[in-house]
Amino acid sequence: MKKVVKFGGSSLASAEQFKKVADIIRQDENRRFVVPSAPGKRFKTDTKVTDMLYQCYALAEEGQNIHKALQEIAERYEEIIRGLSLKLSLKEEFEEIEKKFTGLAGKDYAASRGEYLNGIVLAAYLGFPFVDAAEIIRFDEDGNFDGNTTQDLVSGKLGTMDAAVVPGFYGAKPDGSIQTFSRGGSDVTGSIVAKGIHADLYENWTDVSGFLVADPRIIKNPEVIETITYRELRELAYMGATVLHEDAIFPVRREGIPINIRNTNDPEAPGTLIVENTCRTPKYTITGIAGKKGFASISIDKAMMNAEIGFGRKVLQVFEDNGISFEHMPSGIDTMTVFVHQSEFEEKEQRVLAGLHRAVDPDSIDLESDLALIAVVGRGMRATRGTAGRIFSALAHAHVNVKMIDQGSSELNIIIGVRNHDFELAIKAIYDIFVSAQL
Ligand code: ASP
Numbered sequence: 001m002k003k004v005v006k007f008g009g010s011s012l013a014s015a016e017q018f019k020k021v022a023d024i025i026r027q028d029e030n031r032r033f034v035v036p037s038a039p040g041k042r043f044k045t046d047t048k049v050t051d052m053l054y055q056c057y058a059l060a061e062e063g064q065n066i067h068k069a070l071q072e073i074a075e076r077y078e079e080i081i082r083g084l085s086l087k088l089s090l091k092e093e094f095e096e097i098e099k100k101f102t103g104l105a106g107k108d109y110a111a112s113r114g115e116y117l118n119g120i121v122l123a124a125y126l127g128f129p130f131v132d133a134a135e136i137i138r139f140d141e142d143g144n145f146d147g148n149t150t151q152d153l154v155s156g157k158l159g160t161m162d163a164a165v166v167p168g169f170y171g172a173k174p175d176g177s178i179q180t181f182s183r184g185g186s187d188v189t190g191s192i193v194a195k196g197i198h199a200d201l202y203e204n205w206t207d208v209s210g211f212l213v214a215d216p217r218i219i220k221n222p223e224v225i226e227t228i229t230y231r232e233l234r235e236l237a238y239m240g241a242t243v244l245h246e247d248a249i250f251p252v253r254r255e256g257i258p259i260n261i262r263n264t265n266d267p268e269a270p271g272t273l274i275v276e277n278t279c280r281t282p283k284y285t286i287t288g289i290a291g292k293k294g295f296a297s298i299s300i301d302k303a304m305m306n307a308e309i310g311f312g313r314k315v316l317q318v319f320e321d322n323g324i325s326f327e328h329m330p331s332g333i334d335t336m337t338v339f340v341h342q343s344e345f346e347e348k349e350q351r352v353l354a355g356l357h358r359a360v361d362p363d364s365i366d367l368e369s370d371l372a373l374i375a376v377v378g379r380g381m382r383a384t385r386g387t388a389g390r391i392f393s394a395l396a397h398a399h400v401n402v403k404m405i406d407q408g409s410s411e412l413n414i415i416i417g418v419r420n421h422d423f424e425l426a427i428k429a430i431y432d433i434f435v436s437a438q439l
Contacts, residue, residue, distance in 0.1 A: 001030045001200045001201070002030060002032065002033070002197060002198070002199045002200055002201075003028070003030045003031050003032070003033070003199060003200065003201045003202070003203055004033045004034075004035065004190055004193050004194040004197065004199045004201075004202050004203070005024070005025065005031045005033070005034050005035070005190075005203045005205060006034075006035040006036075006037075006168060006186060006187060006189070006190030006202070006203070006204050006205065007021050007034070007035070007036050007037060007205045007264065008037050008040065008186070008204075008205065008206040008207065008264075009037040009038055009039060009040020009041070009048055009049075009050070010040040010041060010206070010207040010264075011037075011040075011205050011206065011207065011264035012036050012037060012038075012039055012040070012118055012122065013039045013040045013041060013042045013046075014039070014042050014079070014080060014083065015079065015080045015081075015082070015083020015084050016083065017264065018080060018083070018084055018121075018122065018125060019084070020264050020265070020267070021122070021205070021264060022125060022126060023267075024205065024264065024267050025126060027267075030200075031203070032128075032162060032163040032164075033158065033163065033164055033166070033193055033194075033197060033199070034122065034126065034128065034164070034165045034166070035165075035166050035167070035168045035186060035189050035190040035193055036115060036118045036119055036122050036165065036167060036168060036186070037114075037115060037118070037168050037169065037186040038050045038053075038114025038115045038117075038118050038169070039076055039077075039080065039114070039118060048114075049073060049076055049114040049118075050111055050114045050169075050183075052069070052072065052073050052076070053073065053110045053111050053113055053114055054107065054110065054111055055069065056069040056070055056073065056101065056110070057101055057107055057110035057111075060101040060102055060104060060110075061104065066098065066101055066102070067098065070094060070097065070098055070101070074090065074094050077090055077117055077118075077121060078090075080121055081121060084121075084125050086121070086124055086125060088120075088121065088124045090117060090120070090121075093117060093120070097113055105177075105178075106177060106178065108170065108177075108178050108179050108180045109177070109178040111169070111170075111180050112133075112167075112169060112170035112178045112180050114169070115133070115167035115168050115169045115170060115186060116132065116133075116167050116170075118167065119132075119133075119165050119166065119167030122165050123164075123165035126163075126165065128163045128164060128165050129161060129163065129164050129165070130164070130165050131157060131158065131161075131164045131165070131166045132167070133166055133167050133168070133169075133170050133171050133172075133189060134170065134171060134172035134176070134178060135153065135157065135172075136150065136153040136154045136157050136158070136166070136171070136196075137150055137153075137154070137170065137171025137172070137189060137192060138150045138153060138171055138172065138173075138174070139171055139172065139173045139179045140173065140174070141173060141174060141175075143173070143179055145171075145181075147192075147251070150171070150192060150196070151195065151196055153196075154192065154193060154195075154196025154197065155196045155197060155198075158193065158196060158197050159197060166189065166193055167186075167189075168185065168186025168187070168188075168189035168190060169181060169185045169186045169189060170185075170189075171189075181245070181247065182245075182247075184245040185245060185247075186245075187204060187244050187245035187247075187248035188245050188247045188248045188251075190202055190204060190248065191247075191248040191249070191250075191251040191252045191259075192251050194251070194252050194255075194257050195251040195252055195254070195255050195257065198255070199257055200257070201257065201258055201259075201260060202252050202257055202258070202259045202260070203259075203260045203262055204244060204248075204259055204260065204261050204262065205262045205263070205264045206243065206261060206262070206263065206264070207263060207264065207265060208243065208261075208263055209224050209262075209263040209266055209269040209271055209272075210224040210225060210226075210243075210261045210262075210263070210269070210270075210271040210272030211224065211225040211228060211233070211236070211241065211243055211261060211272040211288065212224060212225065212241075212288075213225055213284070213286075213287070213288050213289065213431065213435055214288065214289045214290075214427055214431050214435075215240075215241070215290070215427070218424050218427050218428065219427065219428065219431050222431070222435075223283075223284075223435055223439075224269070224271070224272060225272050225287055225288055226270070226272065226273065226282075226283060227272070227273045227274075227275060227278055227280050227282070228272060228273070228274050228275075228287055228288070229274070229275055229276065229277060229278065229379055230249055230253050230274060230275070230276055231379075231410075231412060232287045232288065232377050232378065232379060232412065233249070233274055234249070235290075235375055235377045235412065235413050236287075236288045236290045236375065236377050237290075238375075239290035239291055239292055239373070239374075239375040240290050240291065240292050241288065241290040243261055243272075244259070244261065244274075249274075253276060256276050258273055258274060258275045258276075259273075259274040260272070260273050260274070261273075261274070281380070282378060282379060282380040283438075284378070284380065284434050284435050284438055285378055285380045285381060285384045285387055285434055286376050286377065286378035286380065286381065286387075286430075286434045286435075287377050287378040287379065287380065288377050288378070289374065289375070289376050289377070289427055289430055289431060290374075290375050290377070291372055291373055291374035291375060291423060291426075291427060292372065292373055293370075293371075293372040293420045293423055294341060294342045294343060294370075294372070294420070295327065295339050295340065295341060295342055295371040295372065295373055295417070296339070296340055296341075296342040296345050296346075296367065296368065296369045296370075296371065297337050297338065297339050297340075297366075297367070297368045297371055297403070297404070297417070298337065298338045298340070298345075298352070298356075298365060298366075298367055299335055299336070299337040299365065299366040299367075299368070300315060300335065300336050300337070300338075300356060300360065300362045300364075300365050301334060301335045301362060301363045301364045301365075301366070302334060302335075302360065302361070302362045302363050303334055303363060304334065305333070305334045305335070305336065306333050306334065308360075311336070311360060312329075312331075312336065314359040314360050315336060315338065315356065315359065315360055316329075316338075317359065318352055318355035318356050318359050319338065319340070319352065321355065322348045322351055322352050322355065323348075324340050324341075324344050324345055324348060324352065325340070325341075325344075326338050326339060326340050327339040327340060327341070327373065328373065328404070328406050328415055328417075330404055330405075330406045337404065339371070339373065339404070339417065342369055342370070342371075349367075353365060368403070370419060370420040370421075371403060371404075371417050371418070371419060371420065372417070372418050372419065372420050372422070372423040372426075373415055373416070373417055374415070374416045374417075374418065374423070374426055374427060374430070375413050375414075375415055376391060376413060376414045376415075376416065376430055377412060377413045378412070378413075379412060381411055381412070381413075381414070382411040382412070387414065388405065388407060388414055390433055390434070391405075391414060391416065391430055391433070392405075393433075394429040394430055394432065394433040395416070395418075395426055395429055395430070397429065398425050398426065398428070398429035399425075400418055400422045400425055400426045400429060401418065401419065401422065402416060402417070402418060403417040403418055403419065404416065404417030405417070
């Protein structure tokens with residue numbers, strides 16, 4: 001059994017956190033390939049090393065002296081090295097970094113040093129070999145991730161090793177220049193390494209005990225989701241629930257490698273398992289609830305619309321011509337409603353209305369703003385009758401006016417439109433009826 005373990009910034013923010021990480025790795029002999037982030041925040045108002053590096057590089061670009069700013073970053077690592085009683089000096093590394101910064105080696109190079117240095121420290125502490133991600137993670141000349149070359153490089157290099165620390169977040173272009181993924185990209189590196197070595201599991205260690213059924217800012221101490229499918233995750237992530245970088249899903253999903261989200265500060269907790277498919281019965285009918293505020297709806301009425309071939313296409317063409325993407329489009333016999341992001345729509349509103357009049361000559365167009373969309377997601381809904389009914393009655397009890405309901409044909413999700421100011425109330429009502437009521 002091979003496991004790739006990725007540790008996020010808060011898991012590696014201090015010597016104390018490093019010790020927890022090493023304990024976790026040593027507890028399971030299958031945890032041999034380790035992907036670290038850069039040191040994150042030690043306390044709420046702290047600054048992540050990645051952000052310190054970006055700031056320091058901005059100084060270099062302005063032609064200012066960066067010595068002091070770099071010294072502060074070096075001190076973050078020194079503190080960890082001292083706390084771990086390691087005999088390791090990063091002096092030469094920092095001299096090189098200072099030179100490269102002054103020579104304006106690039107913003108991505110600058111940011112990547114956070115992971116690079118943390119990888120060196122972690123490798124020394126664990127006694128594992130260090131493999132620079134620049135050697136095995138490849139981008140093309142245009143900066144797009146090159147999956148095929150990377151796969152060959154990763155499996156060629158790591159396939160011959162029985163343990164390694166590979167820093168997250170970056171790789172290199174063919175000319176050797178460093179490029180990073182977008183922020184939070186160490187998740188992506190972990191996934192790529194897991195695919196590259198054909199791992200059986202990708203453990204992603206962070207500071208929460210997994211995906212929560214609902215947003216903890218709305219629901220106090222929500223339940224943790226035990227198992228979630230990639231499709232369910234995608235629906236929830238789209239609606240704003242985040243723990244994992246979106247691009248981290250694709251490499252492992254193709255290979256059928258599950259991801260296990262775990263908590264470094266609570267290693268006994270099983271976390272959340274993300275899988276392609278499962279026959280495990282979900283604990284609750286719903287897997288998760290997520291949502292977003294700030295939508296507007298445009299309802300178009302026209303008698304006999306249903307019989308008019310091409311009506312929907314013409315309507316959507318108007319939105320496309322104005323560069324507006326639509327979120328949902330529930331329809332009735334003689335009405336069609338298009339949900340859009342309010343901020344995107346507002347500035348183009350009159351142009352869209354004129355376009356609709358011209359394109360389909362409607363009887364009326366109704367606009368409504370300040371709406372929220374809530375996605376109730378769960379593979380368990382397929383096997384359970386009356387889910388929509390339960391949602392409706394829970395919302396009615398809570399005096400929430402439902403503006404729209406849309407069930408995807410996969411029966412994996414139900415989208416509910418409510419007023420912005422009913423958003424929290426609606427989520428609470430849905431959580432209570434499906435989760436709290438079953439506890
Ligand atoms: N250190 C990088 C960031 O702060 C990447 C990561 O942590 O995954 O975005």
